[in-house]
Amino acid sequence: MNQKPQHTMSIVNPNTVNLSLKQKLGLCVGVVGLFILILAGCNASFPNKTLFLILSLVLITVGSMIFSNAYLKTSKGIKNDGIWFKSLTSRGTLAWLTGILITTFYIVLYFFPEYLGLGTNGNSNSGLIAFFDPLSKLLNGNPASQWFVYGTLYTLVILIFGYKFILKYRHNRYQQLRTISVMFFQLGFAFLIPEFMSRLNASPNYNLPYYDLKSMWPLNYYLFDSWSINGLLSSGNLGLAMLIFGILSIFIISPILTYKYGKRWYCSWVCGCGGLAETAGDPFRHLSSKKLSAWKIERWLIHTVLVFSVIMTIAVIYSYLMKDPDTYWLSKNAFLLGTAILLTIVFTIVMLFKRHEIGKDASYGAIGYFVIITSLITLYVSGASDHIFLIKSSTLRAAYGFYIGSIFSGVIGTGFYPIFGNRVWCRFGCPMAAILGFQQRLFSKFRITTNGGQCISCGNCSTYCEMGIDVRAYAQKGENIVRSSCVGCGICSAVCPRGVLKLENDSMHGRINSNDILLGNNMDLIDLLNNQQNND
Amino acid sequence: MRLRPTCNKTTLMEHIVIIGNGISGITAARHIRKLSNKKITVISAESEYFFSRTALMYVYMGHMTFEHTQPYENWFWKKNNINLIKAFVKAVDTKTKTLHFSNKAQLNYDKLIIASGSKPNKFGWPGQDLKGVQGLYSKQDLENLEVYAPNNKVCKRAVIVGGGLIGIELAEMLNSRNIPVTFIVRESSFWNNVLPENDSQLITKHIKSHHIDLRLSSNLEEIISDNNGRVQSVIIKETGEEIPCDFVGLTAGVSPSIDFLKPSNIKTNKGVLVNRFLETNISNVYAIGDCAELLEPLENRRSIEAVWYTGRMMGEVIAQTICGKRNAYDPGPWFNSAKFFDIEYQTYGWVNAKKNKPEHEYQFHWSHHDNTKWVTIAYNLHTNTFLGINTFGIRMRHETFNNWLIEKRDIAFVINHLHEANFDPEFFATYHKEIQKAFHNQFQSQI
Numbered sequence: 008m009n010q011k012p013q014h015t016m017s018i019v020n021p022n023t024v025n026l027s028l029k030q031k032l033g034l035c036v037g038v039v040g041l042f043i044l045i046l047a048g049c050n051a052s053f054p055n056k057t058l059f060l061i062l063s064l065v066l067i068t069v070g071s072m073i074f075s076n077a078y079l080k081t082s083k084g085i086k087n088d089g090i091w092f093k094s095l096t097s098r099g100t101l102a103w104l105t106g107i108l109i110t111t112f113y114i115v116l117y118f119f120p121e122y123l124g125l126g127t128n129g130n131s132n133s134g135l136i137a138f139f140d141p142l143s144k145l146l147n148g149n150p151a152s153q154w155f156v157y158g159t160l161y162t163l164v165i166l167i168f169g170y171k172f173i174l175k176y177r178h179n180r181y182q183q184l185r186t187i188s189v190m191f192f193q194l195g196f197a198f199l200i201p202e203f204m205s206r207l208n209a210s211p212n213y214n215l216p217y218y219d220l221k222s223m224w225p226l227n228y229y230l231f232d233s234w235s236i237n238g239l240l241s242s243g244n245l246g247l248a249m250l251i252f253g254i255l256s257i258f259i260i261s262p263i264l265t266y267k268y269g270k271r272w273y274c275s276w277v278c279g280c281g282g283l284a285e286t287a288g289d290p291f292r293h294l295s296s297k298k299l300s301a302w303k304i305e306r307w308l309i310h311t312v313l314v315f316s317v318i319m320t321i322a323v324i325y326s327y328l329m330k331d332p333d334t335y336w337l338s339k340n341a342f343l344l345g346t347a348i349l350l351t352i353v354f355t356i357v358m359l360f361k362r363h364e365i366g367k368d369a370s371y372g373a374i375g376y377f378v379i380i381t382s383l384i385t386l387y388v389s390g391a392s393d394h395i396f397l398i399k400s401s402t403l404r405a406a407y408g409f410y411i412g413s414i415f416s417g418v419i420g421t422g423f424y425p426i427f428g429n430r431v432w433c434r435f436g437c438p439m440a441a442i443l444g445f446q447q448r449l450f451s452k453f454r455i456t457t458n459g460g461q462c463i464s465c466g467n468c469s470t471y472c473e474m475g476i477d478v479r480a481y482a483q484k485g486e487n488i489v490r491s492s493c494v495g496c497g498i499c500s501a502v503c504p505r506g507v508l509k510l511e512n513d514s515m516h517g518r519i520n521s522n523d524i525l526l527g528n529n530m531d532l533i534d535l536l537n538n539q540q541n542n543d
Numbered sequence: 544m545r546l547r548p549t550c551n552k553t554t555l556m557e558h559i560v561i562i563g564n565g566i567s568g569i570t571a572a573r574h575i576r577k578l579s580n581k582k583i584t585v586i587s588a589e590s591e592y593f594f595s596r597t598a599l600m601y602v603y604m605g606h607m608t609f610e611h612t613q614p615y616e617n618w619f620w621k622k623n624n625i626n627l628i629k630a631f632v633k634a635v636d637t638k639t640k641t642l643h644f645s646n647k648a649q650l651n652y653d654k655l656i657i658a659s660g661s662k663p664n665k666f667g668w669p670g671q672d673l674k675g676v677q678g679l680y681s682k683q684d685l686e687n688l689e690v691y692a693p694n695n696k697v698c699k700r701a702v703i704v705g706g707g708l709i710g711i712e713l714a715e716m717l718n719s720r721n722i723p724v725t726f727i728v729r730e731s732s733f734w735n736n737v738l739p740e741n742d743s744q745l746i747t748k749h750i751k752s753h754h755i756d757l758r759l760s761s762n763l764e765e766i767i768s769d770n771n772g773r774v775q776s777v778i779i780k781e782t783g784e785e786i787p788c789d790f791v792g793l794t795a796g797v798s799p800s801i802d803f804l805k806p807s808n809i810k811t812n813k814g815v816l817v818n819r820f821l822e823t824n825i826s827n828v829y830a831i832g833d834c835a836e837l838l839e840p841l842e843n844r845r846s847i848e849a850v851w852y853t854g855r856m857m858g859e860v861i862a863q864t865i866c867g868k869r870n871a872y873d874p875g876p877w878f879n880s881a882k883f884f885d886i887e888y889q890t891y892g893w894v895n896a897k898k899n900k901p902e903h904e905y906q907f908h909w910s911h912h913d914n915t916k917w918v919t920i921a922y923n924l925h926t927n928t929f930l931g932i933n934t935f936g937i938r939m940r941h942e943t944f945n946n947w948l949i950e951k952r953d954i955a956f957v958i959n960h961l962h963e964a965n966f967d968p969e970f971f972a973t974y975h976k977e978i979q980k981a982f983h984n985q986f987q988s989q990i
Binding site for chain 2: 092483
């Protein structure tokens with residue numbers, strides 16, 4: 008049905024509400040700031056680089072803030088008017104242009120940093136990267152790298168759009184608090200702390216790697232690389248403490264928090280990828296596919312990436328344990344055995360206690376488990392070689408870094424925000440999300456509760472679910488939503504016009520429910536059918 | 544779930560035909576399919592697939608596309624062996640159990656479920672059939688709205704007649720496209736034929752804060768045409784004022800859409816008359832949802848309830864009956880919900896408007912100073928039994944109130960346990976303490 012007569016491919020939307028004078032002013036200020044960055048990228052020589060860098064970043068920030076302040080003039084409430092009419096947010100020309108722009112930026116960033124002005128062969132930086140030298144020297148004492156520029160801009164984007172998001176949802180404390188949280192973790196943990204820490208690397212023996220404490224393996228897939236491990240081990244107690252924290256994070260801290268609050272404690276309160284998706288990506292959340300077919304692809308893809316990342320990590324660790332057995336207290340065979348035991352314990356517990364809950368998926372889990380165990384055996388049998396399924400561990404690591412680390416999470420994950428929605432990486436690729444999701448589905452108190460019979464099947468919840476969950480399918484059956492992919496952003500609950508959805512942590516008992524007849528109908532009938540169901 | 548024993552071989556291929564693919568008809572179809580292998584056909588002249596009528600407003604406002612309003616993907620129907628036919632039923636012959644379509648085709652049924660829904664009321668106003676004059680009910684209404692009120696250049700002003708839930712939704716819709724709205728309401732305060740005075744007045748304030756030109760105690764006299772048969776203006780009865788406009792929304796309620804049944808043997812009044820088992824006077828013919836009129840209405844309730852939830856519940860019940868487990872329609876305590884611009888409204892039990900309020904009903908009212916959150920709680924003055932709650936801007940838990948109403952809790956219990964019923968998102972400010980304090984202050988001062 009053609010309901011959108013005015014939606015041409017034209018960039019200028021005939022239906023746009025005119026910008027207010029203040030917004031135009033904000034736009035001007037921001038664009039001037041951006042223009043300074045572009046000039047810097049074109050190697051303009053500024054008289055005082057520091058001043059211009061500050062000027063540029065401040066103008067961008069202030070400009071966007073003035074622009075966002077338009078929300079303050081409107082009443083508190085849901086602000087989704089016209090989202091499907093705007094070119095940028097409905098896969099129009101602007102959306103494609105933006106997508107292509109971000110994608111090319113990522114390609115240049117990952118594979119051609121010299122175009123951004125990265126000094127190679129000992130030459131000093133030029134262009135955009137050199138423009139950030141003063142800030143980099145201030146924070147970590149060294150000239151900027153492409154990663155420093157990226158990190159700075161990434162943080163700035165989260166802060167700016169976080170501010171906008173807080174204003175947009177200023178009737179909703181849950182949304183505000185979790186946004187403040189991601190802004191804090193991005194600025195502190197992902198940006199400032201690692202930069203300050205690298206100042207400690209004064210002596211050649213003290214070689215802390217860049218380490219974002221909140222970024223856990225396997226999202227932080229290079230944590231167990233030999234350079235990272237050696238760096239941490241070479242850096243005294245601090246390095247050792249950080250390594251231990253890294254291991255505790257994934258094996259102890261994360262399971263406890265996920266048990267209590269669901270994976271949202273990480274994905275939409277802490278994580279940097281999630282942080283960008285929730286702030287800069289918010290205008291694109293409705294673009295995720297809700298089709299059943301997309302869900303099928305999601306489950307295969309994300310778990311394949313998880314198995315890939317586990318095998319890759321095992322192979323990498325094994326290879327350096329094998330090459331320098333004297334450096335580490337852990338022997339290669341003890342490592343293999345330990346990993347096998349850990350996986351077997353997890354697998355057995357799930358199969359013993361949760362089999363009925365996962366149903367058909369049990370066999371897929373079994374496939375994953377056996378692939379990993381087989382790879383462990385391969386490594387053990389091959390003995391002196393670090394080949395796994397005939398592939399060298401370093402090749403595996405390089406392939407993972409290239410296809411998953413760069414292409415999937417960066418180029419596709421972020422570049423395609425305006426086309427596939429803002430959580431493509433989190434939904435289809437992130438191995439960390441897969442682990443947390445697995446736990447959320449089976450061992451967590453978290454669920455989204457539906458409010459009896461109040462659902463009117465309008466579909467706002469499903470439309471605005473960035474993870475592509477068909478929330479309505481559950482809500483209209485009065486069924487709690489317990490899905491491994493749910494990041495607990497709480498937007499479904501926010502956009503619901505009838506107060507049907509509530510994110511809750513409650514007891515595990517009766518967490519997964521399904522009703523044939525909804526609350527509000529004949530009580531005898533409901534009881535009758537529910538009893539029949541329980542007796543089945 | 545194993546619930547198939549009721550349908551034996553002889554009834555295996557019984558043909559169930561459902562007229563109407565709204566929430567009632569589709570719920571019936573889905574539940575019959577769950578319970579049996581019967582042949583199911585759903586007929587609609589409005590749309591190919593089931594969509595949520597309540598969500599049409601969000602399509603116009605640009606929150607969703609029309610596809611998003613369809614709760615099931617298109618493959619769902621074939622997979623579940625539910626036949627869909629897009630056609631208009633012209634007549635029903637109950638003797639030969641045949642449906643006659645406007646395209647001359649015919650269809651036989653073994654059992655017929657009428658779920659044909661409503662149509663917007665028109666009270667014989669002069670000019671009510673002009674171009675640019677319409678209700679907001681069907682998919683076609685939405686399409687026409689896009690023609691006559693796509694933006695504030697084509698439609699410089701819109702007039703809405705009738706202050707119910709659809710009227711206020713239409714006002715919000717037009718407002719989202721910056722079309723100035725004049726809202727003509729018969730009542731002296733918005734929806735005070737349903738809401739208690741306090742609730743109604745706060746909503747009235749909220750409507751005005753969204754720059755709606757709300758005309759209370761006003762009636763429509765006439766809609767005036769231009770030379771091309773399009774609406775040009777309306778005249779208000781009380782003042783004689785002429786308001787130029789390009790669109791008129793008629794939202795003075797809905798009534799059953801059953802014209803096609805008039806020549807048949809099926810007994811009708813305003814709606815299709817049914818007993819508590821949703822059976823009509825003709826055996827094997829049933830009616831559910833907006834178009835059904837109960838011969839013996841439920842206690843406190845009207846004989847026709849054009850509400851999403853009751854339609855769904857009737858669909859759930861009729862499926863049991865069709866599949867051999869004859870069940871009366873006997874819903875639990877009344878509940879409903881709506882949204883007035885930014886303010887969500889839920890109601891559980893009965894809180895009566897002034898004109899219907901029985902002598903024993905006392906209403907306790909609390910409102911937050913920002914006028915976006917308030918509750919009105921009704922209880923029996925003699926027995927102190929809790930009767931119902933209207934809650935605005937604070938979400939409450941259906942299950943909790945459902946239980947309290949069934950258990951006939953007293954007002955003190957409800958007030959003291961209000962926090963258990965809260966359904967607002969985490970970290971939201973809570974108001975139960977303030978409400979309790981206000982209640983106890985008032986209560987003591989009364990003694």
